[in-house]
Amino acid sequence: MTAAPTSVPITYTSGEQVEVYRFSVPVTIGIPLLALFIQAFVPLRFPTFAAYFDLPLLVTIFFAMARRNPISGLFTGALIGLAQDMLGHNKIGLYGIAKTVVGYGASSLGVKLDVENAGARFLVTLAFYLVHSAVYFIVARGLVRMTQQWSWRYGILAGLGNALLGVLIYYGLDRFKQRT
Amino acid sequence: MDSLLGRYRNLTILVGILFLQVLGLAVQVKRGSGEDTRLIRIWAVGAITPFERGLVWIQTSSSNLWHNYFYLRGVRAENRQLRQQIEDMRLQDVRLSEDAAQARRLQALLEFKEQFISKTVAAQVIGSSGSDLSRVVYIDKGENAGIKRDMAVITAEGIVGKVLTAYPAVSQVLLISDQSSGVGAMLEKSRLQGVLRGTPNGEVVLERVMADEQVQVGETVLTSGGDQIFPKGLPVGRVTRVGTGRDLFLSIKVKSAADLSRLEEVLVVVEKQEQQPVAEDNVHIRAADILAQRLPTVPDKTTDASSASTTNGANHAGSANPATPSAQVPKSASKSETEATAANSASAGTAAPAGQLKGNVAQTPAKNGTAHPVPTTAVVVESGATNPGASIKPTTQSKPAKASPPPPNPQPPTDDGGPH
Numbered sequence: 001m002t003a004a005p006t007s008v009p010i011t012y013t014s015g016e017q018v019e020v021y022r023f024s025v026p027v028t029i030g031i032p033l034l035a036l037f038i039q040a041f042v043p044l045r046f047p048t049f050a051a052y053f054d055l056p057l058l059v060t061i062f063f064a065m066a067r068r069n070p071i072s073g074l075f076t077g078a079l080i081g082l083a084q085d086m087l088g089h090n091k092i093g094l095y096g097i098a099k100t101v102v103g104y105g106a107s108s109l110g111v112k113l114d115v116e117n118a119g120a121r122f123l124v125t126l127a128f129y130l131v132h133s134a135v136y137f138i139v140a141r142g143l144v145r146m147t148q149q150w151s152w153r154y155g156i157l158a159g160l161g162n163a164l165l166g167v168l169i170y171y172g173l174d175r176f177k178q179r180t
Numbered sequence: 181m182d183s184l185l186g187r188y189r190n191l192t193i194l195v196g197i198l199f200l201q202v203l204g205l206a207v208q209v210k211r212g213s214g215e216d217t218r219l220i221r222i223w224a225v226g227a228i229t230p231f232e233r234g235l236v237w238i239q240t241s242s243s244n245l246w247h248n249y250f251y252l253r254g255v256r257a258e259n260r261q262l263r264q265q266i267e268d269m270r271l272q273d274v275r276l277s278e279d280a281a282q283a284r285r286l287q288a289l290l291e292f293k294e295q296f297i298s299k300t301v302a303a304q305v306i307g308s309s310g311s312d313l314s315r316v317v318y319i320d321k322g323e324n325a326g327i328k329r330d331m332a333v334i335t336a337e338g339i340v341g342k343v344l345t346a347y348p349a350v351s352q353v354l355l356i357s358d359q360s361s362g363v364g365a366m367l368e369k370s371r372l373q374g375v376l377r378g379t380p381n382g383e384v385v386l387e388r389v390m391a392d393e394q395v396q397v398g399e400t401v402l403t404s405g406g407d408q409i410f411p412k413g414l415p416v417g418r419v420t421r422v423g424t425g426r427d428l429f430l431s432i433k434v435k436s437a438a439d440l441s442r443l444e445e446v447l448v449v450v451e452k453q454e455q456q457p458v459a460e461d462n463v464h465i466r467a468a469d470i471l472a473q474r475l476p477t478v479p480d481k482t483t484d485a486s487s488a489s490t491t492n493g494a495n496h497a498g499s500a501n502p503a504t505p506s507a508q509v510p511k512s513a514s515k516s517e518t519e520a521t522a523a524n525s526a527s528a529g530t531a532a533p534a535g536q537l538k539g540n541v542a543q544t545p546a547k548n549g550t551a552h553p554v555p556t557t558a559v560v561v562e563s564g565a566t567n568p569g570a571s572i573k574p575t576t577q578s579k580p581a582k583a584s585p586p587p588p589n590p591q592p593p594t595d596d597g598g599p600h
Binding site: 090136148 | 305
């Protein structure tokens, strides 16, 4: 009889084993590219998609949480973010910086928290969506002097949408995990 | 020191990576232009756009298959409706062409120079930036198709944006709804000029119109040509809200004529011509011609009979009274219209764009009613070159063809031996 998922402790103590995963090279390259592709293509048919969902961010959080290695997480975030910047016309580095912070944060959190259950994933994604938006906002306004508007209502609504979508996507991406 | 760095290794690397990116951003901000990042942008675009292009191709092919083979219900009814629409537009066209000819005459007198769209490249939208903070789309034509930076991108409905970066096989188009975009625009009726800008939430606003000016909701906004990118007179959109803005200016919200959120096919203006409008009928009309137009004439029986047998939607009014010469008018008018369009396409000057814009854009200026690239569909009969009065005759005769009562002084076409 296996233990019910609810009995899994939310935080790990020093004595407990932390499960670390790795991914094959095609998955490491293919999934972020697919996320970028969908993110760029879907708004042509569903214009509001880009306003509310950020698939590259969800992929960044997933890889960071699964690998549980801050260095790998921040590099994953930086590369995905920079690629996302290159598809737009704004300065390169805005998404890069925001996703670097998220990648580092998510992987650092993954070491300390159990991020395997749906509830924790939902909350972590919601929190990191807000962190991502805040970092982007600060850098865009402070460094590039872009006109930006901050809206808590929009941020939380989009964060909830991303968190919900994230939980579903993570469930699908779990199949690509390989134990180290 | 080493132990300190080792202890905070992760944090150190994070700070280092962030610092590098901030440095890169600072360099870009300092330099301003986006040319220095062109190479790395090409990598990302090159990795993503082939998939987008493939998917769009599959989507278009399956959609065409559906529309061409299976979805034929209602085509006849639509065809009938379109034919009726064509007839109505022909009549409208006659009136507009007269206005356009007059405008050209006046512009020729004042030695104005105008920009005309002389060549466009049709392209398909294959992708977007995927971000709400960067309103750009990718089209499937690039430098190989002659597309360059700062070329205007339009649809039949209105302007879309401008080419921001042209790569070999694709181009990045900055939409007018992006906050970094700026288009010279003016209001159609009041002729007030302003700058059209996008807002962070994707709306389009007309700025720099003084607060003491009167602007009506629903008024059409056109390009002013002041930005040197969009030719003058292209439709931009309609005013949806007028409010008080900052610094004594109005805040005018505009709904763009082209649906920017659902773009599929666009036209890139790759060539513009700057030339002085040519007045076609600048030859003086003789008093005898005017008199001849006003005098009643005896209709030719053979022409009358043939015209009655080829009655169409446009000449119903005329055919109701076949004894009057007006019955001859629609036939010659519609014939001369077709010829005139072809003739004008060949002529240097305003009609050149019409032939190359292939339908959609050729209509755009006509809808504006402005003098800009109005394709000349002035009704000029074959003998118009030798007979100055001939260029006006079909116009004056075509108008009553729509109205039910016959014209008081009808005039037969010039090629059937009319009085001179």
